[in-house]
Amino acid sequence: MGNERLVVIGGDAAGMSAASQARRRRGEDDLEIVVIERGRFTSYSACGIPYLVSGDVDGPDALIARTPDEHRKRGIDLRLGVEAEGLDLDRRTVEIRDLTTGRADRIGFDQLVLATGAVPIRPPLPGIDAPGVHGVQTLEDARELIEWLAPAHRRAVVVGGGYIGIEMAEAMVRKGLAVTVVDRSAQPMSTLDPDMGALVHEAMEGMDIDVVTETEVVGIEVTDGRASAVLTADGRFPADIVVLGLGVRPATELARAAGLPLGASGGLTTDLRMRVGVGGGAEGIWAGGDCVEVLDLVSGRRRHIALGTHANKHGRVIGTNIGGDYATFPGVVGTAVSKVCDLEIGRTGLREKDAAAAGFEFVTATIESTGRAGYYPGARSMRVKMIAERITGRLLGVQIVGRDGAAKRIDTAAVALTHRMTVEEITSLDLGYAPPFSPVWDPILVAARKAAQKVAEDR
């Protein structure tokens, strides 16, 4: 037993990274580490589930970065199938229940990491719990969905046209199903501005995915005890399988009940070292991953963004700090990449409506370029939209839709955003150029040139 006990609630990316990082820095006789995980798996890639369903990834084991046994071998007391039911900050204990035996217990902590993740949004619609309606959050969900998919199934309806929606649409197309995506927004991918979302819409239609926008789902039709259609205000969409891709919300009931501070999104708020409630008497409480809010470095606001890469970084920061060293998570700029078949999507920073909501006045510039020199074989078109603050020219956001290397070009913009670069400054960035990889002016530079011109004309 160690001098101190660390209890981690949640054994996925943030929790296990925190535990591993702390273990690397403090031996077992110094720090006892107990991880409470409700499910049967640890450290798996939920983002990989669409590719498991499509058959691109062989089996669920491939998505598990580190098995429970591997964690245990490294001196982590990992308890699977155990749920945290209560949190007593005065007594510094967690009430836990073994989901198999039903036995309740109580465990004390010196340090506590809340890594309770997020839960899929599941609106209380008639029929939503019928067999054939599938979420895509856990490996269990994936297993159930794959089992449900019978050769006889021909029609899939995906509810929600965000990241998980379009990725699942691709997966279902690849399984040979006729796919309809129903979304309440004007365009799919509402993390893009509608003009850029329209490009995704058009491309999806070209892939024979039926995209129905501005349409509210009102219920699931159930026939013979199984989902048979998605019902909307605009009509009925027959379905052998319904996939829910409506996003997630932070799972913070435990924290809320214990009186820990939550932000407007319902996510936990932390300081830069990922500590919760500092100054409020709650020392030694940390939180990270999909259950926390992060600072948006562009708008200055706190947001909830559920993304594995952030969760891993949070875990590393928490574990480093518990390990006695110093690390911070400064915030995000809102970078995300995705694809549907061969169409790549990248975005970072603010959309027009975010910029307006944050109080910015701005100009926009959209350009068409290619990912390789125009004369190089395989050069495909790429659209880049840039949003820049009026007068100052400060970059506020970038969106890219295209093929062949479009998505990861967003990283350049992400670093530029982090450093509050102006679009004029971006025009002189020293980016890699060779005909197979870029036109002589990289698309990011072309967009920056046009945006800089717009800023100048607007002065």
Added chain:
Amino acid sequence: MGNERLVVIGGDAAGMSAASQARRRRGEDDLEIVVIERGRFTSYSACGIPYLVSGDVDGPDALIARTPDEHRKRGIDLRLGVEAEGLDLDRRTVEIRDLTTGRADRIGFDQLVLATGAVPIRPPLPGIDAPGVHGVQTLEDARELIEWLAPAHRRAVVVGGGYIGIEMAEAMVRKGLAVTVVDRSAQPMSTLDPDMGALVHEAMEGMDIDVVTETEVVGIEVTDGRASAVLTADGRFPADIVVLGLGVRPATELARAAGLPLGASGGLTTDLRMRVGVGGGAEGIWAGGDCVEVLDLVSGRRRHIALGTHANKHGRVIGTNIGGDYATFPGVVGTAVSKVCDLEIGRTGLREKDAAAAGFEFVTATIESTGRAGYYPGARSMRVKMIAERITGRLLGVQIVGRDGAAKRIDTAAVALTHRMTVEEITSLDLGYAPPFSPVWDPILVAARKAAQKVAEDR
């Protein structure tokens, strides 16, 4: 005739960009623009020549971004086949000669742009001027080389294993020739550290390209009036065709003779607006492209880097300034990308030896990762090397060798270098993550984590 006359010497990327940009901002009655170009082409992509030779690009026309007539239609008095032979800074005139008629003339200027480019390094070896020995700088070179390539030719020797050398090696392999690359360095791609160059060496051998290193070429064997072998201290390499890929040096004889200031590399030195000799009585003289030195933002030194993307940026800055507006070229971080068959190479910043020469003490970290999530189909290995200053952890340089999206990942590092980020700061960059595009920790972040750890251990 305009109020002022701009004379541009050199009608390639820098010169024509400057002319176009100035024309866009000032009408013909305000600014007369005369461009003097020795060759027959304007605004062509020399970087595309290897792909023209390989047959990936259809014909030389594809490499011409804008034809002479297109420039002329935009009000630029473009004179092809005319050479600038002298420069009188007191009288503000250029002595020119028509290479077809031999007629000499003199043209006055108010503004002058020196965009004389670079010339291939061609050591005075016995046999170097024999038929069958080819440079790869101009479209004329490319045409001659392609004409020389007969179906009967079986063996090519490429002298020099830098960018142009490896790209030409690939082109010759694709034309079905047996290719040997001879380089005096310990490894090909000496813009990389030798440990990373060794990966390129190994991959090239795997492509059946014979790479002979640490070998000095002493001459070209000529048989029946044609090159028949490359002669080295280590032996004779038979060749039906010899390609010279020994790099270039700035073409600044004209400027030197006129007394303009040159740097240690022989390139012209300019201020941030790309003006030459400011304060020395030479007002209205500008220079850009392959004939100038650029400021290396990492080492603080001036260097000669011949690269089309810099030349285009210089031209834009010069043209904007001559146009009456304000623009600067702040410098470079030394980014370059290349490929040989499917092997991608990216580099930015300082190599170990550059860092040492600049006076830095440093640590290095090399990691192996993949361009996609490890479980995603097609994930291929990628090696990333990071060099960071001791104590401060400031990023000094990054080298990447891999496949499938390896090269352009260097852009992230380039922006980080521009902003003098530390490797610890890089670990929290918000880079795009989704399984088809990146592991949950992007290879750049993995390398930064390892480098940050090395920096910490070294304190």
